[in-house]
Amino acid sequence: MLKLLAPLLIALALPAAAYAAAKVVDTYPTANAAVKPPGKIILNFDAPLKPGTAGAEIIMTAMPGMTDHPPMAIKAFTNELANDKKTLVLKLKNPLPVGSYTIRWGVTDESGAPLKGSIDFRVE
Numbered sequence: 001m002l003k004l005l006a007p008l009l010i011a012l013a014l015p016a017a018a019y020a021a022a023k024v025v026d027t028y029p030t031a032n033a034a035v036k037p038p039g040k041i042i043l044n045f046d047a048p049l050k051p052g053t054a055g056a057e058i059i060m061t062a063m064p065g066m067t068d069h070p071p072m073a074i075k076a077f078t079n080e081l082a083n084d085k086k087t088l089v090l091k092l093k094n095p096l097p098v099g100s101y102t103i104r105w106g107v108t109d110e111s112g113a114p115l116k117g118s119i120d121f122r123v124e
């Protein structure tokens with residue numbers, strides 16, 4: 001499960017539309033939360049996203065008993081856009097082990113605006 005960090009994804013160069021781009025309104029886990037081993041990561045947006053444009057990285061940044069932990073990419077997951085097109089779900093093949101994580105995500109909304117962000121959280 002622990003592989004070296006893959007090259008960063010998604011450099012979307014689409015022009016932003018005149019109206020407001022979609023925003024993240026809720027995530028699971030929430031930023032800086034400590035959670036039980038999650039089987040999925042959920043991002044909720046306030047406006048529809050364009051199907052097929054989402055990408056994400058799940059990076060383990062620390063784990064117990066390892067003082068100098070290099071960034072390690074967790075690769076065993078898929079991403080799915082829910083039917084409402086406002087919910088992006090990263091489905092993990094296995095629940096994330098105890099440790100610290102950064103999720104980096106990128107997607108294009110229906111207006112063509114590129115969005116990206118990151119969430120840090122801890123699994124315990």
Ligand SMILES: [Cu+2]
Pocket residue numbers: 002060062063069072099
């Ligand atoms: Cu690790």
